[in-house]
Amino acid sequence: MRIGEHLVVDTPVLLAPMAAVTDLPFRTVCEEFGVGFTITEFLSAHALSVGDPKTTGKLTASLGGRKFGVQIFGREESMMEDAARLAVKIGASLVDINMGCPAKRVVAGECGSALMREPAIAQTLVRAVVRAVPANVPVTVKHRAGWNQDNLNAPEFALALVEAGAKMITVHGRTRTQGFSGKSDPNIIKLVRDALPSHIPVVGNGDVISIDDYLRMRETTGCDAVMIGRGALGNPWLFARLKEVASGRPDPGPPGLEERLTVFRRHVELIETLKGGPRTLHEVRKACAWYARGLYGCNALRLRVWETPDLAGARALVEEYFAQLIERQSRLGLEPEMRDSKTESDGVFSSGDDQAA
Numbered sequence: 001m002r003i004g005e006h007l008v009v010d011t012p013v014l015l016a017p018m019a020a021v022t023d024l025p026f027r028t029v030c031e032e033f034g035v036g037f038t039i040t041e042f043l044s045a046h047a048l049s050v051g052d053p054k055t056t057g058k059l060t061a062s063l064g065g066r067k068f069g070v071q072i073f074g075r076e077e078s079m080m081e082d083a084a085r086l087a088v089k090i091g092a093s094l095v096d097i098n099m100g101c102p103a104k105r106v107v108a109g110e111c112g113s114a115l116m117r118e119p120a121i122a123q124t125l126v127r128a129v130v131r132a133v134p135a136n137v138p139v140t141v142k143h144r145a146g147w148n149q150d151n152l153n154a155p156e157f158a159l160a161l162v163e164a165g166a167k168m169i170t171v172h173g174r175t176r177t178q179g180f181s182g183k184s185d186p187n188i189i190k191l192v193r194d195a196l197p198s199h200i201p202v203v204g205n206g207d208v209i210s211i212d213d214y215l216r217m218r219e220t221t222g223c224d225a226v227m228i229g230r231g232a233l234g235n236p237w238l239f240a241r242l243k244e245v246a247s248g249r250p251d252p253g254p255p256g257l258e259e260r261l262t263v264f265r266r267h268v269e270l271i272e273t274l275k276g277g278p279r280t281l282h283e284v285r286k287a288c289a290w291y292a293r294g295l296y297g298c299n300a301l302r303l304r305v306w307e308t309p310d311l312a313g314a315r316a317l318v319e320e321y322f323a324q325l326i327e328r329q330s331r332l333g334l335e336p337e338m339r340d341s342k343t344e345s346d347g348v349f350s351s352g353d354d355q356a357a
């Protein structure tokens with residue numbers, strides 16, 4: 001997939017920006033598993049432009065010179081320009097503007113999905129950011145289906161953004177009022193694809209957690225790539241599997257328990273080395289829950305990890321948990337679980353408590 005004239009993404013699968021989730025350690029793990037492209041979580045243009053340390057700390061380049069994008073939000077042209085320049089300064093290959101966030105505090109500031117009600121302002125923001133970045137850095141937008149069911153304006157909105165200079169559109173097929181409830185609607189993504197010129201890639205987003213979901217999204221909407229958020233939590237293998245499938249090769253299948261434990265250790269190592277500080281234990285606890293999600297007894301593990309006051313204790317609990325699962329697997333002669341299938345909660349390792357994790 002080509003975004004603008006200069007940016008080529010080999011695998012048409014993107015990691016969705018997710019606040020407090022897609023930090024550098026998580027993006028790195030997904031990149032190591034072959035995701036096509038990653039984007040930072042949304043960063044306030046205002047906070048970046050005034051040099052707020054908490055926000056600038058999240059403005060991180062991918063490791064190893066890998067290409068990455070930065071997502072910004074706001075509604076003041078000058079601040080959006082400043083933020084975009086900062087993104088370019090750290091090497092971003094793309095600047096994405098968030099016009100889909102449904103959160104009350106964001107919408108109250110007339111940012112995020114609120115901009116879907118003001119296409120003219122949205123256009124001025126795209127134009128401002130395009131002006132602020134070099135010609136080889138495409139400006140892209142991620143938005144929703146519309147404000148609510150009575151205002152499903154994604155196709156016209158996307159076209160207006162492209163006219164203002166956006167080089168790629170990502171559509172999450174829910175409305176702002178839906179938040180994360182109900183289902184993401186593939187029909188609206190198809191309508192956006194149909195409305196835009198063919199050289200502008202459209203990325204379909206929403207509820208893709210398996211290979212079948214990916215194939216269905218591509219087929220029913222005609223989208224050029226798929227963006228995956230929640231389905232990647234503790235499941236970066238989905239990217240490795242999709243990379244193969246998207247290239248016409250066979251699906252390598254889900255990971256075994258040892259592999260899952262190895263990647264958990266890698267993720268924790270990245271959290272410790274790249275982040276550190278007082279939030280480390282909190283971040284490691286989240287990783288414990290993600291990598292055990294869907295497995296037998298995951299809920300009990302999560303509760304125990306949350307009660308453990310230190311890192312070494314949390315790590316030891318996860319090691320012990322996986323050792324017991326591996327022993328159980330060999331004793332009962334069970335197959336590796338199918339984490340990413342629609343029947344994940346019926347999998348042989350599921351205790352039925354995976355939904356809570």
Ligand SMILES: Cc1cc2nc3c(=O)[nH]c(=O)nc-3n(C[C@H](O)[C@H](O)[C@H](O)COP(=O)(O)O)c2cc1C
Nearest residue numbers: 016017018019041042142172206207208228229230
């Ligand atoms: C915890 C969380 C944080 C999110 N933060 C962002 C964000 O910073 N920027 C953004 O554009 N979307 C954000 N989203 C929305 C996701 O990018 C994505 O559109 C949504 O989760 C639907 O995709 P999925 O079903 O694959 O998760 C967030 C979603 C979640 C669950």
